[in-house]
Amino acid sequence: MNTLVNTPLAFKDKDYSFIESEFGLSRETVNALSDDGLVDLYEKCCEVEIDETSRAGDRSLTERGDMAVRLVNLIHGPYDSTEYDREMALS
Numbered sequence: 001m002n003t004l005v006n007t008p009l010a011f012k013d014k015d016y017s018f019i020e021s022e023f024g025l026s027r028e029t030v031n032a033l034s035d036d037g038l039v040d041l042y043e044k045c046c047e048v049e050i051d052e053t054s055r056a057g058d059r060s061l062t063e064r065g066d067m068a069v070r071l072v073n074l075i076h077g078p079y080d081s082t083e084y085d086r087e088m089a090l091s
Contacts, residue, residue: 009074018067022048038075045071 011019016027023044033041045068054067061069 007087015018015067015074015086018064022067027041042075045075077090 008088011030016030019025019030019041020027023041025041031039049065049072052061052068056062056065
């Protein structure tokens, strides 16, 4: 279990497949990631989400975009307006 999150990450087979095809990380590597490694994976998934959201415009996200969103939410937790307001108050 990573100390970055309070519970073990519930990656499914499809998540591991996406991570391996997109970033070249095996299941074993993902499961052994340090907090810094997990943050790096999170940031890479965020980049994919941003890229796919920009491309989609008014259309639905691609499967790649949906997977990136799923992983961002699994690693970080869903982002909500309360969190945004709190972060903006700190900056």
